[in-house]
Amino acid sequence: MEKLKKKIGSISFWKWVIASVIFRLILIYFPQNLNLSSRPEVSTPLTSFRRLAEGYWLKQSSMSPYAGSMYHGSPLLLLLLGPLTVKRIEGQPNHILYSLVSVIADLVSAMLIRATGQNLQLAYLRTLGSLDLVKQIEGSEIHPSGDVAALIYLCNPFTIVACVGLSTSPIENMAVILCLYGACSRLIPLAAFGWVIATHLSLYPAILIIPVIFLLGRGPDAPPWKLFLQRHQQNGMLNQSKLPPGFSWGPIIRFAFWSLVWSVYVLVLCGISLKQFGGLWEMFKSTYGFILTVEDLSPNIGVLWYFFAEVFEFFRSFFLIVFHVNILFMILPLAIRLHHRPCYLAFVYVAIFSMLKSYPSVGDSALYLGLLGWFVNEFSDMQFSLFLFCGYVGVSLLSPVMHNLWIWRGTGNANFYFATAMVYACLQIVLVVEGVSAMLNHERKLRRLITGKTQDSKSGLLSDSSP
């Protein structure tokens, strides 16, 4: 019965995958990609396709690709994707090759999410086994979190829009997911490569080094160490073999070595390709400097542009520091509280920096919504889930309307559009907060199960009511 259910599950999974790929291909064939690449929610100064084409053209004319403050990405992307911006095939839509690259990137990311999710679920079942809680769990419904996460990522309208709208978000997301996959599967060169590329493309995934260190040192998500001690102490003996392994530094040192190798490699390549145009310093100024100093104040779905349009010059650096430290100061408390669940920590970090980065787009939120799928079992009783879902739908419908009212009809003003951006930020905050509290509730439930078991209480079944 179980095997049949699994087989049906996997067939329907592949059906959904193929359906989403076909849907993307259909949308690509619409004229001019449905003008999605001009939407501010989709293309930001960092991910815009038009700017990539401009940077490539400047490079081909022997000028610095960063001239005129148009292109702000990596020179390696220029080399890889630049020729695709100009290649045209007869009878096909204009940017078919680039769209195909985005579709392939989405597909690869989905497969990697699925593999990591399966990894996580196996680890979860193993820890439950070592906690002797398997019988309780078998009765209730456990969804294959890998499949669910992969399907959420592929069929999410945000991902589809980011893919069809020709932004570079699919590739950045693929790098982040590659890093997490490598860390979960203990493939250290892959994890280091993913981390270095993700940081190189957009600065913020650098903070994912902390969950990666925890993943490599200890392994995938597990309930807190205390629970294991409680469990086995209550048995009267300390069975060493059933305890999870402690923190090991060997993989971390290897990870440091490999990330050093990859970063030197990437920096040398960038330095060579930009030798005539000012070298690495110019690149850092135009990419990381641009991200950190928020030079471009064109509207997007984030909250920084409105604020920095009205801040006085005197206070600008102060507020820049405040906004960036806003991300940084949340790293440490979350790491302390959730260090035993590094994949979940990675999800929370991704959600935080997707929300608070200088130029957010829907491609960034597609990433953390996909990673959310890994924890469907833990989030089964999250509060406000319907509210959040309706909120996301509402914001994604209202935001283009407000933009139209403001820019094209002139009957609205910037406040209309900024209001939807603020609502969007609030929704993301509620999602993160409720997510963390749902995870902590789940752990409390496990602890209650363990202490309840030793008291030989008959209410050992998982109850769905949260305290």
Next chain:
Amino acid sequence: METFNNSKPVLVLLLLPCLLLYSLISFNSSSVEAAMHTNNWAVLVCTSRFWFNYRHMANTLSLYRTVKRLGIPDERIILMLADDMACNTRNKYPAQVFNNENHRLNLYGDNVEVDYRGYEVTVENFLRVLTGRHETAVPRSKRLLSDEGSHILLYMTGHGGDEFLKFQDSEELQSHDLADAVKQMKEKHRFKELLIMVDTCQAATLFNQLQSPGVLAIGSSMKGENSYSHHLDSDVGVSVVDRFTYYTLAFFERLNIYDNASLSSLFSSYNPSWLMSTAYYRKDLYKRNLEEVPVTNFFGSVMETIHTDAAYKALSRRNSGRFEAQMSLDSVHHAERRTLMKVNDQEETHDVNPEGNKQPLQGEEGASKCPWSTFCNKFRKGENVDSLVNYGLVTMIPLLVIPTWLVR
């Protein structure tokens, strides 16, 4: 106080090398003075708004057409038009601008590239264009990318008065501002020679304060005189051209791209009785004899084309283009035609000459046959940079896959 006395000799000792350095730099810069004329730029500014100032727009567009006809490409023309007469609702001939009542010539064809339009034509933007001090996000098409070998034509028209020029009916450009901008340009080596042509009332007062060498200025009227429009087009309903520009165009329409007419013939072609004002030109800052300077030094751009069959590889400016231009000028010598070698320093270097007319590049001629040094030479020349980085990217893949597979 004591410490100050003690530190005085130290300060003097520190000052001496600074002075030496400064004198060296100034010596060096003075030796760079003998730059060659390599390219021509034109900055054409119409500063007036409103329909009744149609003639100023027509002036500027006529000069734009002339300058393009004589060879300056759009990349080296900065056209600033303060208002849109062609698509003005009062224009009976939509998308057409004429400078003569016979309507023979439509100045606003399909090949007009306006760089600054409408409210972007301000004194601030004008001065930024001249001095080159833009914000980072200003595109290249809006910048004056001249260098020390450039000849620049600056033409301004609109309403003006004693030592000022009115912009957009709301602000003024004063003669001090203009002189200061030109001085900055000279210090930053942004031009070799500059011709300022102004068609407004009391135009000659606008360059009273100029002091930079290499500047030639001509205005349509002197202090106390007005500049008048030429004729009224009763069909369009407004005057369509000014007298000074009309006679300038009459002079230029007789020329083609290879003519040798000199600046003094241009300046002497202005008849005060026809202009109804005195066209005054200022040549005290300009060292050359006006009889010897052809008008196409400023109003046109004569280029020599070298036909080559091999692929043309554009390199960025590293070697001084002047040096290469001198070599090429010697090797391709035309006695009869006055030709100007155009080597655009900023973008292209004449690198390919398959018939063996190769320019010796900076003493790399006698390079050893050692492969490492040839590799280094090629690397420095920047030819194989892109392919090298491509190889690097491609080797990234096996470098990633193999250790991953081994660790598994």
